[in-house]
Each structure stands twice: as structure tokens, then as C-alpha cells.
Amino acid sequence: MxxxxxxxxxxxxxxxxxxxxxxxxxxxxxxxxxxxxxxxxxxxxxxxxxxxxxxxxxxxxxxxxxxxxxxxxxxxxxxxxxxxxxxxxxxxxxxxxxxxxxxxxxxxxxxxxxxxxxxxxxxxxxxxxxxxxxxxxxIPDWDHLFYPEGSELEKKNVNELLKNRLYDDFIVCSLETGGHAKDWPIEYWLDLFRELEELEKSVVIIGVPSKKYNDIEFPSNVVDLRGKTNLLEIGEVIRLADMVVNGCSFPIHVANAVDTPVIGLYGSQPDWRGMPQRIFASIHAEIECSPCDYLFKGPGWCENPTCMKQISVKKVITEIQRCYDEGKSLGEYRLITGENDG
The missing domain is CATH 3.40.50.2000 (Glycogen Phosphorylase B;)
Structure with a gap:
């Protein structure tokens, strides 16, 4: 393969x-x-x-x-x-x-x-x-994703990295995805983090060291683990999290594999292609041209995409609060086959 x-x-x-x-x-x-x-x-x-x-x-x-x-x-x-x-x-x-x-x-x-x-x-x-x-x-449950567990040492490392977070409840996100068109604006993330601080929720940022966002002063409820974890340790962080809030990228698929609730943010990327089969909330950009990045015949995203800017912080915080209120539900199962759902 x-x-x-x-x-x-x-x-x-x-x-x-x-x-x-x-x-x-x-x-x-x-x-x-x-x-x-x-x-x-x-x-x-x-x-x-x-x-x-x-x-x-x-x-x-x-x-x-x-x-x-x-x-x-x-x-x-x-x-x-x-x-x-x-x-x-x-x-x-x-x-x-x-x-x-x-x-x-x-x-x-x-x-x-x-x-x-x-x-x-x-x-x-x-x-x-x-x-x-x-x-x-x-095969029964054929579509369930798999993500390997970390070693005992890796799990210990993760617990050490998380132990000083401001609040026990925590949400995982990454500031950047594999393509700029799928990135939520950094000012929106910062507004969200401040809102979550008022709700007494911690935020854990994962990923590789950023090329763009290195000199940002985060609120005190944020734990920045970018560049501090290996691939399996990232999986352990997501296993322990209350939920993942992210654009269509790696953290969402890991969360899907380890049964952590997901709130997905979708602009150019169609949610039917990569969203978890069980997703708590899929938030779409409210703009006529979204989504535009089709798998085989679509044009891909435009040079200066604005779709992710259409997703408001208010809408995201509402879904986060609802997820907590409903006991951190994974959401209803739905496998999108295209033949019946397109």
C-alpha cells in the first residue's frame, strides 16, 4: 500500500x-x-x-x-x-x-x-x-479508525506536561492545519481561549512548532505543547481531553479513533469527506462558495479564502457549552457513503 x-x-x-x-x-x-x-x-x-x-x-x-x-x-x-x-x-x-x-x-x-x-x-x-x-x-465496525497507544513512559510524560494546567477540564486544538484555507483565524482562536477562561476551561494546543504564531501571548488557561510531544504522546493528550475543536486536520481524526468528542470547523473542506462518523458538531462556513475542495474534480481552494472567517467564536463557544451540558456526547453515528448521501 x-x-x-x-x-x-x-x-x-x-x-x-x-x-x-x-x-x-x-x-x-x-x-x-x-x-x-x-x-x-x-x-x-x-x-x-x-x-x-x-x-x-x-x-x-x-x-x-x-x-x-x-x-x-x-x-x-x-x-x-x-x-x-x-x-x-x-x-x-x-x-x-x-x-x-x-x-x-x-x-x-x-x-x-x-x-x-x-x-x-x-x-x-x-x-x-x-x-x-x-x-x-x-467486517463489523470496519470503519472505526485506529490510533496506537503510547508507552507507559510517554503516558507519564503527557501527565507531567498537563499537570500544571489552570483548570482540570481541557479542550485540545491546533492553530494550523495542513493547508491555510482550513485554518481558523488566529484572532478568533485567542477570543475563544479568553471565553473559555471565563468558563473555567483549559486549552491545550498541540502540533509542531509554528512558523507564524511564535510570539503570541496566550491567556493563562492555555498550555502550549507545540513541539513538546511526539506522535504517540499527541494521541495520549487527545485521549485525556474533554473534546477536540479544530479545522479539518490530524487532531480530528485522532479524536475519532480514540472516541473523544469533536467539534469540527469546515470552510473549503467538505465535512462529508473527513468528519468523524460520530461528531458532536460540524460547524460550516455560511458562504455560498463553501465547500469548494472536492476530492477528484473540484477546483481546490481559492488564493485568498475567506470561508473560515465566517465561523464565529460565538457559534463555537455555544457548541462547546452544549457538549459539556450534554455530558460530552460523541454525537450520532453516520457513515457517509456518497451513494446515498450526496
Whole structure:
């Protein structure tokens, strides 16, 4: 399996990997992707081996040696260079979208009309059904995401980092997502944090060190853990949280995997593609052109998006308060298949 994208994309891949291993237990399942996803993928008991690719000669040669004359590789992305690696490795069946690399593939796949309106794992599962002739959607709870637990030391580290928070109740967020069009404005975040301080709720910010927001003075209820946790420790922070409030990004998918309530903020990104199957609240930008980023045929987002600015702090704080009032409910289950929901 070949998948390059954000960490959230890798979390959404976990039901597919688990399903393949469940129905084809004798298959050696190797995943190839970004190096930053290694801890996540190696923590999955249904993945036999993870190979990171950083475009270097060393990683290219390592992949060729590891998958030499493998039976099948499913390319779940449109990268050109990695398709050459699989061709050089003489993989017998190389299946994926053509996208300028048709020469290096043996079998081509095409999107179906309903896929623009479906939850991404549903799309992945349908392609796997075509490619491997197995239907992982027949497995009970097939679509539940997986996120590995941290070690005892990592859990201890997280407890140490959280012990000095101002209030016991805490909400997790990240200030930046994988694309600027999905980011809620920083001034909105700061207003939200101040509102939460009045409600005696702490905020824990996760993620990598910021390129834009390093010199901000946060309210006293904020614990800034950016750059202070590894991938599995982030998962432990989210497991302990009351809820996650975020744009469509990695923290939302981790929360989905560990059954932490989610309040999702959606502008250019359609919520039906990546929101949790159980989500407490999905808050949409109230603007005519939103959403615009469709999976296969859409234009993507505009150069100067304004959609996320349409989501008010008042609306978000109302949903946070409602979540607490209702006992931190996960929300009703709904799997969006596209065929019935589009």
C-alpha cells in the first residue's frame, strides 16, 4: 500500500489496512509513505512493515530491495516519482490513478461519480474491493479508525506536561492545519481561549512548532505543547481531553479513533469527506462558495479564502457549552457513503 499525504490521511487509512489483514491474514502488508508517519504505522498491529520515502537515493533503494517482485502495490496518491520506484522494483501489478504516470502502472483506476461526496475510507474500501476482490465493509465496525497507544513512559510524560494546567477540564486544538484555507483565524482562536477562561476551561494546543504564531501571548488557561510531544504522546493528550475543536486536520481524526468528542470547523473542506462518523458538531462556513475542495474534480481552494472567517467564536463557544451540558456526547453515528448521501 502506498499513501502520501498528511498524518490525518494516514489515520483514515487504518480501517483499510486492518480490513485487508483481517480478510487476507497470510498477506504481507507493507505500507510506504512519509517518514513522519512511521510511529503511527509501526504502532498498527496489522501492518507488517513501514517504509519511509524521502526522495533520497537511500530510501529509494531500500524500498526497491524490500518490495522486489512483490505481487501488488496500490498507489493511493498521484505522486510520479514513487511510481517509478515500484516499476524499478518489478512489482507485478501496479495499480493507481494515471496522472502523468500511466507508463509505470499496469492497471488504472478511475473515480466514480459518488466518491466526491463520500467519507474517504469508504472511497478507499471501494477501490480495494475492485483491486483485491475483498469487501472490507462487511467486517463489523470496519470503519472505526485506529490510533496506537503510547508507552507507559510517554503516558507519564503527557501527565507531567498537563499537570500544571489552570483548570482540570481541557479542550485540545491546533492553530494550523495542513493547508491555510482550513485554518481558523488566529484572532478568533485567542477570543475563544479568553471565553473559555471565563468558563473555567483549559486549552491545550498541540502540533509542531509554528512558523507564524511564535510570539503570541496566550491567556493563562492555555498550555502550549507545540513541539513538546511526539506522535504517540499527541494521541495520549487527545485521549485525556474533554473534546477536540479544530479545522479539518490530524487532531480530528485522532479524536475519532480514540472516541473523544469533536467539534469540527469546515470552510473549503467538505465535512462529508473527513468528519468523524460520530461528531458532536460540524460547524460550516455560511458562504455560498463553501465547500469548494472536492476530492477528484473540484477546483481546490481559492488564493485568498475567506470561508473560515465566517465561523464565529460565538457559534463555537455555544457548541462547546452544549457538549459539556450534554455530558460530552460523541454525537450520532453516520457513515457517509456518497451513494446515498450526496
Amino acid at each position: 502506498s499513501r502520501f499525504g498528511g498524518l490525518g490521511d494516514m489515520v483514515m487509512l487504518t480501517p483499510i489496512l486492518r480490513g485487508i489483514k483481517t480478510l487476507l491474514p497470510e498477506t504481507k502488508l507493507i505500507v510506504v509513505g512519509e517518514e513522519n508517519a512511521r510511529a503511527l504505522m509501526e504502532g498498527c498491529p496489522f501492518v507488517d512493515e513501514y517504509l519511509g520515502f524521502d526522495k533520497s537515493y537511500k530510501s529509494s533503494w531500500n524500498i526497491i530491495k524490500k518490495i522486489w517482485r512483490a505481487d501488488i502495490v496500490y498507489l493511493m496518491d498521484t505522486l510520479y516519482r514513487i511510481s517509478i520506484i515500484y516499476w524499478l522494483a518489478r512489482v507485478k501489478k501496479r495499480i493507481g490513478f494515471p496522472h502523468k504516470r500511466k507508463f509505470f502502472l499496469t492497471d488504472l483506476i478511475s473515480p466514480k461519480s459518488w466518491m466526491d461526496y463520500a467519507y474517504e475510507p469508504v472511497v478507499y474500501a471501494d477501490f480495494v474491493k475492485d483491486i483485491l476482490q475483498i469487501d472490507i465493509t462487511q
